[in-house]
Amino acid sequence: MGLVILEYALAMDVLSRYWKIYRISTSQRVGYEHRSVPAAQEFIQQIHNLAPANIQADLLSYFGGENSVVDVTSRAKAGLCLRSYVSEPILRACQKIDNLFSGDKFFTYQELLRFVLDDDGETLIIVDGDGKTQLKLDKNGESRTRSYNFFSLKILQTFNADLKSKMSLDNWAFLKTTQNPELKDFLAEFGFQHFSDWALLNRVRVKQLESLSKRDRHLVEVFHAVYRRDRVQKNSKGVRKCPEPSSPQMEEMLNELQKRDIIINSTFELMTELKQVVRQLRHYDIWSCRESLEVHDSNTGGYTYRTDLPINNFNEVDIEEQEILDFLHDQLSLTLSNAIMQEIGDRINYLKKSKHYSIFAEQFIPGLQLYYCQSLSLKDIAPQLGMTSWDQARRVLNPGELLSKIRTRTVKQVLDSVLSKAEEKGLTKIPAEPEYVKKLAEEIEAFADEEIFREAAEEIRVGKGRSMNSLYAQQIRKYIE
Amino acid sequence: MLNYPVNSNDIRLLLSEVIWLELEDFDNAIDNSKFVNSEAQQWQTYLNTLASIGCEKWLSTRIPQKVICKETNVLEDIYHLHLGDYKICPIAIEHLLDEVVKIPSSAAVHFYVVVEVLEEEEQVIIRGVLRYDELMNYRNQFNLELRDGYYQVPLSLFDTELNHLLFYYYFSEPLAIPLPVTSAQSSLVSLQRSLNNTITKLSEWLEGVFEQSWQTIDTLINPEANLALSTRITQRGAKKAKLIDLGVQLGYKTVALLVNITEESDEKLGVLIQVHPTGGERYLPPDLKLTLLSKAGKTLQEVTSRLQDNYIQLKFFKGESGKRFSVELSLGENRKVKEDFEL
Numbered sequence: 001m002g003l004v005i006l007e008y009a010l011a012m013d014v015l016s017r018y019w020k021i022y023r024i025s026t027s028q029r030v031g032y033e034h035r036s037v038p039a040a041q042e043f044i045q046q047i048h049n050l051a052p053a054n055i056q057a058d059l060l061s062y063f064g065g066e067n068s069v070v071d072v073t074s075r076a077k078a079g080l081c082l083r084s085y086v087s088e089p090i091l092r093a094c095q096k097i098d099n100l101f102s103g104d105k106f107f108t109y110q111e112l113l114r115f116v117l118d119d120d121g122e123t124l125i126i127v128d129g130d131g132k133t134q135l136k137l138d139k140n141g142e143s144r145t146r147s148y149n150f151f152s153l154k155i156l157q158t159f160n161a162d163l164k165s166k167m168s169l170d171n172w173a174f175l176k177t178t179q180n181p182e183l184k185d186f187l188a189e190f191g192f193q194h195f196s197d198w199a200l201l202n203r204v205r206v207k208q209l210e211s212l213s214k215r216d217r218h219l220v221e222v223f224h225a226v227y228r229r230d231r232v233q234k235n236s237k238g239v240r241k242c243p244e245p246s247s248p249q250m251e252e253m254l255n256e257l258q259k260r261d262i263i264i265n266s267t268f269e270l271m272t273e274l275k276q277v278v279r280q281l282r283h284y285d286i287w288s289c290r291e292s293l294e295v296h297d298s299n300t301g302g303y304t305y306r307t308d309l310p311i312n313n314f315n316e317v318d319i320e321e322q323e324i325l326d327f328l329h330d331q332l333s334l335t336l337s338n339a340i341m342q343e344i345g346d347r348i349n350y351l352k353k354s355k356h357y358s359i360f361a362e363q364f365i366p367g368l369q370l371y372y373c374q375s376l377s378l379k380d381i382a383p384q385l386g387m388t389s390w391d392q393a394r395r396v397l398n399p400g401e402l403l404s405k406i407r408t409r410t411v412k413q414v415l416d417s418v419l420s421k422a423e424e425k426g427l428t429k430i431p432a433e434p435e436y437v438k439k440l441a442e443e444i445e446a447f448a449d450e451e452i453f454r455e456a457a458e459e460i461r462v463g464k465g466r467s468m469n470s471l472y473a474q475q476i477r478k479y480i481e
Numbered sequence: 482m483l484n485y486p487v488n489s490n491d492i493r494l495l496l497s498e499v500i501w502l503e504l505e506d507f508d509n510a511i512d513n514s515k516f517v518n519s520e521a522q523q524w525q526t527y528l529n530t531l532a533s534i535g536c537e538k539w540l541s542t543r544i545p546q547k548v549i550c551k552e553t554n555v556l557e558d559i560y561h562l563h564l565g566d567y568k569i570c571p572i573a574i575e576h577l578l579d580e581v582v583k584i585p586s587s588a589a590v591h592f593y594v595v596v597e598v599l600e601e602e603e604q605v606i607i608r609g610v611l612r613y614d615e616l617m618n619y620r621n622q623f624n625l626e627l628r629d630g631y632y633q634v635p636l637s638l639f640d641t642e643l644n645h646l647l648f649y650y651y652f653s654e655p656l657a658i659p660l661p662v663t664s665a666q667s668s669l670v671s672l673q674r675s676l677n678n679t680i681t682k683l684s685e686w687l688e689g690v691f692e693q694s695w696q697t698i699d700t701l702i703n704p705e706a707n708l709a710l711s712t713r714i715t716q717r718g719a720k721k722a723k724l725i726d727l728g729v730q731l732g733y734k735t736v737a738l739l740v741n742i743t744e745e746s747d748e749k750l751g752v753l754i755q756v757h758p759t760g761g762e763r764y765l766p767p768d769l770k771l772t773l774l775s776k777a778g779k780t781l782q783e784v785t786s787r788l789q790d791n792y793i794q795l796k797f798f799k800g801e802s803g804k805r806f807s808v809e810l811s812l813g814e815n816r817k818v819k820e821d822f823e824l
Contacts, residue, residue, distance in 0.1 A: 099494045100577050102606055103599045109494075199601035203575035228524040232514045240507070240603050287578035350542065356503060395501050404496050408543065408644045412651065419652055431654035434612060438640070441648050449492045457495040 018044045018055065021121040022087035024113050029466075030458050031110030032091060037121050040084055043077040056085075056169065063156065065126070076124035076137050083119050083152040086173040090116050090152065093177035097187070107190045108461065115182040119152040127157055151180065178288065187284040197278040198242035202228060204281065211286050215262060216277050222256040223274065245274075327421075328447055331414040336452065336472075339409035340479050343402060344368075351396065360385065360396045365480050367397045372468050372476050399460055403472065407453045414444050493641040498607040500535040507603075509534065512813040515766050525573070532573030532596035533560040535605030540564060543647050566655040567591045569646075573598050577608060582639065583631040589613065589660045592646055595639055609639025610646045614658050680821040683742045683750065684802050736765060738810065738820065745799055750824045754808055755794040756786075764789045766812060771795060774807040774819075781806070800824045 019041035025033040047058055062070055062078035094116065098109035124137040125146070134153050135143035155176045159169055167175075177183070192200055201223055209217050226249050231242070245253070250267035257264055264270045280286060344365070351361035360367075363385045370376045370384060382393035418440060422428045428436055456472035468477075510530035517523040533551065540549045540562065550563040562569040568590035572582060574597055582595055593616065595608040616634070619625060625632055737759045743751040754773070758765050765786040772783040773795050786793050800806070802824050809819045 095491075095494045099497070100580070102497065102577070102597060103602050103604065194602075196601060202600070205575065205579070207579040207581070224524070225520050228527075229520045232511050232523055232527045240601060242601050284578075287576065288580075346545070355505075400496060400499065404498060405543070407492075407496075408647060411644060412648065415648060415652065430652065431657065432652050434614070434649050434653045434657050437648050437652045438645050441645055442642070445492070445642060445644070454492055454495070457492055461495055 015044055015048065015055065017085050017088060018059070018081040019084055021084040021119065022091045022117060023119065023121050024117045029462055031113055032117060035121065037080060037084055039077055039124075040080045043074070044081050047078075056082075060159075060169075063127075065129070072126055072137060072141055072143065073124065075126045079125060079127070079153070079156065080121070082156050082169075083150070084121065086152050086155050086169065087117065087119060087121075089170045089173035090155075090177045093174045094183075097178065097183075101187075101191055104194050105191065106193045107186070111190075112183055112186065115186065116151045116177050116180050119150045123150075125150070125153060127153065131157055151177075184284050188282055191284055192282045196242045197275060198227065198244065200278055200281050201274065202231075202242065208281070208286050212277070212280065216280070218257060218260050218262050219270075219273060219277055222253045222260070225256065226252050245271075327418075328414065328444070329451075331417055332410065332448060332451060335410045335413040336406070337475055337479070339406045339413070340475055343405045343409060344479065346405075347402060357396050360387065360392075363387075364397070367393070368399075368402075368476065368480050371397060371399055372473050373481065375466055375468050400457075403453070403456055403460065406472075407448065410452075411441065411444050411448055414448065415441055418444065493643075498539060498643055500538050500605050500607070502531060502535065502603045502605060506531060506534045515768075515812065528573040528575065528598045528600070529560055529571070531598050531600065532571045532605060533562065535598070536569070536571040536594055536596055536607065537562055539607050539643075540569075544650065547650075561588070561590060564650055567650060568660075569594055571596045574608075575600070577636055580636040581633050582636055583633055584611075584616065586627050586630055586632055591655055591658045591660065592649075593639075594643075594646070595636070607643055609636070609641045610643055611639045612649075612658055613660060680805070680823050681740075682823045683740070683752070684824055686742050687744060687750075736769070736810070738808065740822075747799075749799040749801055751797060751799050752822075752824070753794065753797050755792050756810065757792045764791060765793065768812060769793070770809075770811045772809040772811070773798070774809055776805040776807075778807075 019037050020034055021037050021040075022032050022034055024031065027033075044055070047055060047062075059078045059081050061067065063075055063082055065072075065075050091113070094109040094112040097112060098107070101107075126135050126137060126143060127133065128135055134146050134149045134157075136146045137143050152173075155173045158176065159172045195203075201220060204220050204224075209220060212220065223245075227245055230249060247267060250270055254264055254267065254270055257270075264273065348361050348364050351357050351364060354361075367381055367385055370381045371378070376384075378393040378397060378399075379390045381397065382388070382390055385393070385396075387393050387396065415437075419428065419430060419432060419437075422440075423430050452470070452472050455470040459466055459468055459470050459473065510527045513530040514523045514527040517526045537549050537551065541547075544564065547564060551560065560571055562571065569592045570585075570588045570590040571594050572584060574582065574595060577595075577597055582593075584593055591613055593611045593613075595610075597606040597608050599605065611634075615638070616632070619634065619638055620632065625634070737757045739755040739757055741753040741755075743753075745751045754771070756765065756769065756771050767786055767788050767790075769786040770783060771785075771793055773781040775781055782795050782798075784793050784795060795808075804824045805822065806824075807819050807821045811818075
């Protein structure tokens with residue numbers, strides 16, 4: 001068994017992106033499904049047999065109807081392949097945006113999907129000669145205008161592969177998704193709802209300042225000078241919410257603004273103007289980067305992807321499949337229950353020693369029971385355990401942290417055994433090179449996440465009406481019941 | 482062959498490493514930022530402290546058997562955490578929406594950790610880790626240039642799988658990530674040593690012998706801003722001032738400790754000790770305590786600065802040659818600097 005990390009691409013893996021589509025799905029907990037598109041699969045196999053070299057360029061050429069010999073059905077099917085292909089960067093862009101917002105925000109990426117992941121993966125569609133109109137094909141190959149346009153097709157319609165910038169289709173789809181107007185409107189409304197106006201003003205950085213008008217920049221700078229100073233000078237006294245600026249603070253801001261030749265007559269007017277700035281800040285545009293999606297690679301003279309964007313990953317552990325799968329399976333099931341026991345024990349000990357939460361140490365297991373056996377939300381659990389707030393329940397029970405720590409411990413133990421095995425075979429020394437550790441850990445994480453942790457993480461994120469059915473939840477129940 | 486796509490950061494979109502901050506953490510951060518003169522920098526120091534606390538908490542729950550040590554570079558406002566022989570630099574950031582992280586080039590550490598500070602929400606989120614060798618590879622590959630002492634790198638360069646930081650600790654070694662030897666670090670050590678271990682012999686001052694760390698007053702204190710100096714201190718005798726970096730935890734040279742020594746008639750030496758603001762500041766930070774301690778550590782005198790004090794001083798005292806005493810400057814519980822003297 002060679003635990004050697006090799007670089008290779010498996011043709012079918014790459015190709016499957018052209019015939020498996022991410023579709024919105026209300027029946028799935030995660031809000032989407034990944035399903036095969038038979039018509040696309042058939043078509044891609046035909047093309048692949050004809051010209052395996054440059055599938056994407058061929059598909060684009062078919063779809064664009066560049067060759068008049070190509071019939072409309074083939075055009076539409078090539079389109080279907082490309083629509084499947086771009087569904088992945090669309091999904092990733094939504095997840096990425098969700099992640100960037102962080103904190104206790106009021107939306108999840110699932111809510112973004114409906115704006116951009118609206119392709120049904122079935123309807124055969126071509127784009128009219130002008131490149132602007134989407135036409136639906138019926139069974140007889142007749143085309144007619146549609147009233148509703150899929151976003152995936154809008155991406156394809158605007159993509160120009162020949163452009164000098166040579167942006168890849170992946171990145172184009174990613175970029176277009178982040179710039180989708182409906183999605184941006186949604187973010188403007190819900191993205192920063194959990195921030196008070198004043199917290200939002202507080203966290204403006206140089207990059208955002210640059211996109212404000214000169215006058216507004218002064219307003220923000222003066223606000224920072226006064227408000228931030230007072231926030232770090234006042235004793236915390238338990239109130240962390242950013243309060244409305246006081247009248248003396250507003251007066252001081254007015255004076256400072258005057259020194260900058262900005263005359264505002266009253267604190268009332270200043271308040272109105274500050275709120276106006278906040279309204280701008282609630283738009284995602286001001287915060288998001290204008291950094292290019294691809295970076296210039298001086299070695300090759302070409303462009304490489306930024307690493308966070310969807311790419312085909314060719315790094316895999318080359319091993320005899322069954323042997324390593326069995327090995328990892330054994331290791332995983334061995335370690336998971338052990339890790340659960342250890343981490344729950346650690347957590348209770350930690351609570352016992354904690355200054356603020358020691359009184360709740362005994363409540364940890366009952367709390368987990370309510371969470372994992374009765375599927376109650378933390379909000380509902382709090383009063384049952386004699387806690388005063390949701391916040392307290394989150395801090396004490398913290399199911400996300402427990403999951404994260406159990407995952408860490410599990411992966412660590414498997415990694416430990418795999419590394420020992422690798423050392424035995426003379427493949428590495430211990431301590432190992434960091435890059436080797438990283439690559440191996442990534443393999444094990446991919447495996448463990450797929451088998452156990454992804455599902456467990458997703459069920460925690462679901463709000464109302466969740467059920468705890470993951471393998472992880474079952475194991476937890478085994479331990480606490 | 483495994484059939485799973487290796488996208489290790491996928492799960493990190495769902496499962497982020499949130500650390501809750503408690504009241505005392507904010508108090509600590511507020512204390513720290515009090516030292517800082519410039520208001521803009523004050524906020525950053527406040528965030529840096531919160532980030533550092535969060536990072537420390539995260540590490541100590543993940544590697545409970547190991548003590549995590551904190552250290553701050555005196556010359557820069559940079560926090561380092563020590564995990565065994567690994568050095569970690571937490572980088573505080575208020576939001577990641579512009580997807581750029583600024584890494585101070587002066588901090589050569591094994592790992593940079595991006596820490597998002599959600600101040601109002603009382604949370605910090607550990608966002609990613611970058612190894613020094615990875616940063617250097619990126620710098621060389623893309624000819625990354627320094628801007629105001631910072632490398633601006635895309636957030637995407639950071640590994641979102643924070644477990645890897647722990648795995649490096651468990652399964653690799655610090656030597657596998659070679660760091661340059663920087664002079665800043667050695668000067669940190671020497672400065673700490675001089676603050677901690679040297680006894681200043683004041684009687685030598687009368688003979689014109691001064692240690693390098695003591696300077697003439699004019700070089701440290703803006704005379705115009707401190708008129709009190711010339712009027713209150715007798716012109717006779719040797720007087721020298723020393724920059725005291727409060728707490729060593731912060732790189733801000735905020736106050737000057739001024740010692741004036743005179744020969745008195747009864748073969749004793751007279752000592753006057755004052756603390757002045759520096760760097761053009763008019764006032765001392767409030768609640769700065771100046772304490773005179775006996776050789777055994779007993780408090781003999783103390784004075785605390787109020788809201789707008791230009792300077793504070795201990796009552797003039799006399800002592801015989803050879804007598805030892807210490808002067809302590811403190812701000813809050815955690816920041817204390819002691820100087821030892823011998824008459």
